[in-house]
Amino acid sequence: MTGVTDPSASVAGTSSGEGPAGLSIRGVTSSYGRGDRVLHGLDLTVGAGELAAVLGPSGCGKTTLLRIIAGFIAPDAGEVALGDRVISGPGIQIAPERRGVGIVAQEGALFPHLSVARNVAFGLTGTGRAERRARTAEMLGLVGLAEYGDRMPHELSGGQQQRVALARALAPRPALVLLDEPFNALDSALRAGLRSDIRAALRAAGATAVLVTHDQEEALSCADRVAVIRDGRVAQCGRPDELYTAPADPWVASFVGEAVVLPAQATGGRAETALGPVSVAADAKGPGTVVLRPEQLGLAPVTADSGVRGRVTEVRYHGHDALILLDIPETGRIMVRAPGAPEFRPGDEAAVTASGTATFHPA
Numbered sequence: 085m086t087g088v089t090d091p092s093a094s095v096a097g098t099s100s101g102e103g104p105a106g107l108s109i110r111g112v113t114s115s116y117g118r119g120d121r122v123l124h125g126l127d128l129t130v131g132a133g134e135l136a137a138v139l140g141p142s143g144c145g146k147t148t149l150l151r152i153i154a155g156f157i158a159p160d161a162g163e164v165a166l167g168d169r170v171i172s173g174p175g176i177q178i179a180p181e182r183r184g185v186g187i188v189a190q191e192g193a194l195f196p197h198l199s200v201a202r203n204v205a206f207g208l209t210g211t212g213r214a215e216r217r218a219r220t221a222e223m224l225g226l227v228g229l230a231e232y233g234d235r236m237p238h239e240l241s242g243g244q245q246q247r248v249a250l251a252r253a254l255a256p257r258p259a260l261v262l263l264d265e266p267f268n269a270l271d272s273a274l275r276a277g278l279r280s281d282i283r284a285a286l287r288a289a290g291a292t293a294v295l296v297t298h299d300q301e302e303a304l305s306c307a308d309r310v311a312v313i314r315d316g317r318v319a320q321c322g323r324p325d326e327l328y329t330a331p332a333d334p335w336v337a338s339f340v341g342e343a344v345v346l347p348a349q350a351t352g353g354r355a356e357t358a359l360g361p362v363s364v365a366a367d368a369k370g371p372g373t374v375v376l377r378p379e380q381l382g383l384a385p386v387t388a389d390s391g392v393r394g395r396v397t398e399v400r401y402h403g404h405d406a407l408i409l410l411d412i413p414e415t416g417r418i419m420v421r422a423p424g425a426p427e428f429r430p431g432d433e434a435a436v437t438a439s440g441t442a443t444f445h446p447a
C-alpha cells in the first residue's frame with residue numbers, strides 16, 4: 085500500500101469534532117483519470133461506533149478507497165457521507181481537514197520534532213490550553229501511555245508510536261478514524277497485542293473506524309464487520325463469522341481462510357462430492373461447488389473399510405493444531421486441520437472423511 089505518510093495529513097480532524105458518525109459510501113467509482121477503473125461503483129456502510137475492516141489483495145483498490153474517504157482524491161462518481169453530511173459527491177468535495185476524519189498511517193507518521201504530548205495535541209486547535217492538556221492526558225491514558233507525554237517520538241518503540249498516532253487521531257473527536265495498515269511495520273508477536281489494545285481504545289472512545297488491511301487474520305480478529313474487496317468492488321461484507329462460515333463464493337472463502345473447494349451435485353440438503361456426501365442448505369440444487377473448512381475434515385488410519393484415501397505430503401505444525409496436506413486421487417491436494425500433535429507424517433496414507441455443513445455455490 086502506498087500509505088499516507090505526511091504527518092499533517094494524518095491529523096485531519098478538527099478540535100470541534102462532533103463525535104462518531106456512520107459512514108455511507110454509494111456507487112463510488114475511481115479511475116485516476118485513466119481508462120481502466122480502480123473502483124467500480126463501490127458501496128459500503130459502516131454504523132456509528134463500529135469498527136469495519138476493508139480487506140483485499142494487493143492492488144484491489146483499498147488505498148484508493150481510503151484516499152477518497154479522507155478527501156485526498158475525489159471520486160469520478162458516487163457519494164461519501166458521514167452521518168447525514170455528504171463529504172464527496174457530485175459538486176461536493178469537502179477538504180480533508182474539514183471532514184472530521186482522523187488517520188493512523190502505516191508507520192505513525194508522528195512529527196519527529198514534537199514531544200508525544202504535543203503530537204497528540206496537534207489537532208486540538210480552537211480549544212483552551214487547560215482543555216487541550218486534559219484531552220491530551222485523557223488520550224494518552226486511553227492508549228496506555230500516560231507517562232510518556234514528555235518523550236520524543238524517536239524514544240518510543242514502533243508499537244508505542246502507533247499508539248500515539250491513534251491518540252492523536254482520536255483527540256479531536258473525529259467523526260471517523262481511518263487506520264491504514266497500522267500494524268504493517270511491526271513483528272507478528274507485537275501485532276496481536278497492539279491489535280487488541282487499539283481495538284479496546286477505539287471501543288472506549290466509541291469511535292467509528294475503518295481499518296484497511298490485506299491480512300485476513302487481522303481483519304477477522306479485530307473488526308465488527310469486514311468488507312472483502314475484489315477488483316474494486318465489495319465481494320462480500322459481513323460479520324467475521326459470517327464471512328468464514330457463509331462465504332459468498334469460493335474466492336471469498338479462499339481469501340478469508342483455508343478452504344477445500346470441491347465440485348458437487350446437490351439435492352435435498354445433501355451434496356455428493358469426491359469426499360462423499362456432505363450436508364448443504366436444503367434449497368441447494370444441481371451442479372456447483374462446495375466449500376469446506378479444513379477443520380471439517382478428519383483423518384484416520386486406513387483400514388479395509390476406508391473410503392477416500394490420500395497420501396500425506398506435508399505437515400505444518402502450529403502448536404494448537406496442525407495443517408496436514410494430502411494428495412487424493414479423486415480431488416487433488418486438500419488441507420486438513422487436526423487438533424493437537426499430528427498423528428500422521430509425510431508419506432503416510434490416511435482415510436479422509438468430511439463432516440458438518442458445507443456452503444454450496446451453484447455452477
Ligand SMILES: Nc1ncnc2c1ncn2[C@@H]1O[C@H](COP(=O)(O)OP(=O)(O)OP(=O)(O)O)[C@@H](O)[C@H]1O
Binds near residue numbers: 085116122142147148
Ligand atoms: N496515483 C495513481 N495513479 C494511477 N493509478 C493508481 C494510483 N494509485 C494507485 N493506482 C492503481 O490503482 C490500483 C489500486 O491501487 P491501490 O493502491 O488502491 O490498491 P491496494 O489494494 O491498496 O493495494 P496494496 O495492498 O498493494 O497497497 C492499482 O492498479 C494501482 O496501480
